[in-house]
Amino acid sequence: MLTKEQNALLTQTGPGTPMGQLFRQYWLPALLAEELPEDECPPVRLKILSERLLAFRDSNGRRGLIDEFCAHRGVSLWFGRNEECGLRCPYHGWKFDVTGQCVDIPSEPEGSGFPKKIKLKSYPLVERGGILWTYMGPLEKQPPLPTWEFITVPRAQSITTKRLQENNWLQAMEGGIDSSHVSFLHRADLASDPLFKGTKGNQYSLNDLRPVFEVVESPGGLCIGVRRNAENGNYYWRITQWVMPSFTMIPPRGAHTVHGHIWIPIDDENCWAWSYDYHPTRKLTEAEVNSVREGKGVHVKYIPGTYIPAANKSNDYLMNRAAQKAGKTFSGVEGIGIQDASLQESMGPIVDRTKENLVSTDNAIIMARHRMLRTIKAFIEKGITPPGVNPEHQKVRSASIVLPPDQAFQEAARDALISHRKTDPVSV
Amino acid sequence: MSSQSALMNSAKEALFRVQESDSVPRTIRVIALDPPSEGVLRKIMDRRWNHAKFLSAAVSTHEQHNGWHIRPAQGLYDLAGSPLNLEEEIRNADLILMLATRIGNSHAAALIGELCSTSHANVASVVLDVICASDDEISQTLAQLRPWSLMVVVAKAEEYIVDMLTSLRA
Numbered sequence: 141m142l143t144k145e146q147n148a149l150l151t152q153t154g155p156g157t158p159m160g161q162l163f164r165q166y167w168l169p170a171l172l173a174e175e176l177p178e179d180e181c182p183p184v185r186l187k188i189l190s191e192r193l194l195a196f197r198d199s200n201g202r203r204g205l206i207d208e209f210c211a212h213r214g215v216s217l218w219f220g221r222n223e224e225c226g227l228r229c230p231y232h233g234w235k236f237d238v239t240g241q242c243v244d245i246p247s248e249p250e251g252s253g254f255p256k257k258i259k260l261k262s263y264p265l266v267e268r269g270g271i272l273w274t275y276m277g278p279l280e281k282q283p284p285l286p287t288w289e290f291i292t293v294p295r296a297q298s299i300t301t302k303r304l305q306e307n308n309w310l311q312a313m314e315g316g317i318d319s320s321h322v323s324f325l326h327r328a329d330l331a332s333d334p335l336f337k338g339t340k341g342n343q344y345s346l347n348d349l350r351p352v353f354e355v356v357e358s359p360g361g362l363c364i365g366v367r368r369n370a371e372n373g374n375y376y377w378r379i380t381q382w383v384m385p386s387f388t389m390i391p392p393r394g395a396h397t398v399h400g401h402i403w404i405p406i407d408d409e410n411c412w413a414w415s416y417d418y419h420p421t422r423k424l425t426e427a428e429v430n431s432v433r434e435g436k437g438v439h440v441k442y443i444p445g446t447y448i449p450a451a452n453k454s455n456d457y458l459m460n461r462a463a464q465k466a467g468k469t470f471s472g473v474e475g476i477g478i479q480d481a482s483l484q485e486s487m488g489p490i491v492d493r494t495k496e497n498l499v500s501t502d503n504a505i506i507m508a509r510h511r512m513l514r515t516i517k518a519f520i521e522k523g524i525t526p527p528g529v530n531p532e533h534q535k536v537r538s539a540s541i542v543l544p545p546d547q548a549f550q551e552a553a554r555d556a557l558i559s560h561r562k563t564d565p566v567s568v
Numbered sequence: 569m570s571s572q573s574a575l576m577n578s579a580k581e582a583l584f585r586v587q588e589s590d591s592v593p594r595t596i597r598v599i600a601l602d603p604p605s606e607g608v609l610r611k612i613m614d615r616r617w618n619h620a621k622f623l624s625a626a627v628s629t630h631e632q633h634n635g636w637h638i639r640p641a642q643g644l645y646d647l648a649g650s651p652l653n654l655e656e657e658i659r660n661a662d663l664i665l666m667l668a669t670r671i672g673n674s675h676a677a678a679l680i681g682e683l684c685s686t687s688h689a690n691v692a693s694v695v696l697d698v699i700c701a702s703d704d705e706i707s708q709t710l711a712q713l714r715p716w717s718l719m720v721v722v723a724k725a726e727e728y729i730v731d732m733l734t735s736l737r738a
Contacts, residue, residue, distance in 0.1 A: 306577065352717070352718055354714075357724050454570065454574045455571055489577070489582065500663060500692035500719045503721050506732050506736075507721060510728055548711070551703060
């Protein structure tokens with residue numbers, strides 16, 4: 141459990157809040173590159189960390205993320221005309237470039253210089269790995285661009301999707317490091333999902349329903365090891381990575397792709413669940429790409445033309461009690477991503493952590509909260525750069541590995557937990 | 569018409585969640601296995617806890633004037649130095665939490681672990697890496713605890729014990 145104050149501290153990410161300031165120290169995924177597909181394409185409204193913003197790509201291909209509303213009378217610039225290196229408000233013609241600088245006010249005398257005195261808040265928007273990343277913190281603290289392996293491999297080796305999740309970012313992220321739910325909620329999918337099925341590791345997972353957990357602090361966050369029995373007295377370890385504040389990488393299965401998430405607050409009651417699948421050494425197969433597009437693995441099917449899951453709270457997540465009864469799904473909801481989202485949304489927009497009853501196997505969650513609370517204190521009081529900002533902290537991999545019983549995973553799998561260019565993931 | 573989920577997942581509906589307490593405090597025995605971890609427990613024992621009891625199986629050689637007690641033999645003690653019956657303490661606990669540093673205590677870990685195993689008691693362990701231990705040293709302590717623990721955590725800050733126990737409503 142957390143106190144009411146601690147819960148508020150970790151879940152509120154708007155401007156000026158401690159956790160909001162912490163999030164603003166990182167490069168964050170803002171949009172998929174496909175959302176701004178060409179020069180002078182329509183602008184895109186987005187809210188991130190409780191700030192209403194507008195992304196656009198000008199006639200020279202420059203991308204920008206600016207305050208959504210015109211500095212003149214507060215009109216949404218989403219209605220603006222994207223023309224000649226700027227976005228022009230349709231109300232009175234004020235024009236802004238990708239840095240938010242006002243470059244034209246038609247009603248002012250030519251050469252008045254007044255436009256130079258108007259500038260909307262803006263943030264950089266940089267494409268990396270098919271994602272447009274933004275940094276919303278102070279310029280003097282802007283870190284190097286992100287180096288996650290899934291965005292640095294050739295594009296044909298990686299695919300990323302995003303989906304709207306209608307609850308606070310923290311309860312979604314905590315689901316990502318809660319390894320003990322997989323054997324229940326997702327158990328049917330281990331055998332049927334094309335991005336998961338057919339591995340030796342799945343057999344270990346399904347044969348041993350009493351896993352043992354080991355949580356170790358890493359430079360950027362946590363390594364969460366889950367141990368199950370394998371043959372000959374050996375252990376099957378699945379090692380998840382969590383890097384602050386909200387990056388997770390799920391242990392791989394056999395020769396399948398590696399996947400994970402980043403959870404980004406939209407506001408305090410909604411977040412984007414970013415989901416990636418990649419392989420460090422090979423192109424994704426057509427079948428894998430199709431599976432992702434069909435909402436398999438950690439991805440979802442969409443309402444066409446949106447990033448809203450087709451199964452969502454407005455249709456009770458397409459609950460299928462017959463499938464639940466027949467054991468085709470454990471919860472009655474189809475698809476790993478929506479199985480998670482449906483339960484996390486059912487907790488309410490911001491779960492009341494003063495009421496929860498954690499058990500010792502929830503220690504990854506307890507440790508993640510502990511590290512975040514400690515980090516916020518060090519950052520706010522002493523200005524210490526938080527874990528995960530350093531690009532070296534981002535060069536991580538998850539792993540699944542069989543080890544003799546006397547070997548600690550953090551030693552035996554040390555090399556497997558670091559991303560090395562052009563090496564295969566360690567996976568069973 | 570909105571679905572039930574759309575209605576029920578709202579912040580407005582969250583206000584109607586039953587506010588009655590749905591649990592009673594768990595009885596947790598926190599057992600320090602070595603002197604440094606006993607020192608950590610001494611720092612936190614006077615906080616307000618529900619049903620946490622702080623014990624030590626450390627063989628201490630520290631001076632009496634430091635508030636520590638010289639113990640002639642392996643055994644379980646409360647932090648005032650009075651001997652306790654290990655079996656009874658385990659029998660009365662919902663969770664046994666073993667706490668160690670790089671020093672560890674293989675004899676005590678095995679003794680406690682075996683008794684817990686026989687009694688089907690739930691065991692978690694925390695290794696505090698607060699005294700600049702090497703990987704090898706941490707690994708050795710982990711090896712003492714791993715066979716008996718459902719959950720093992722390696723933590724760098726001793727405040728973690730407070731956060732963990734608070735999270736467990738200890």
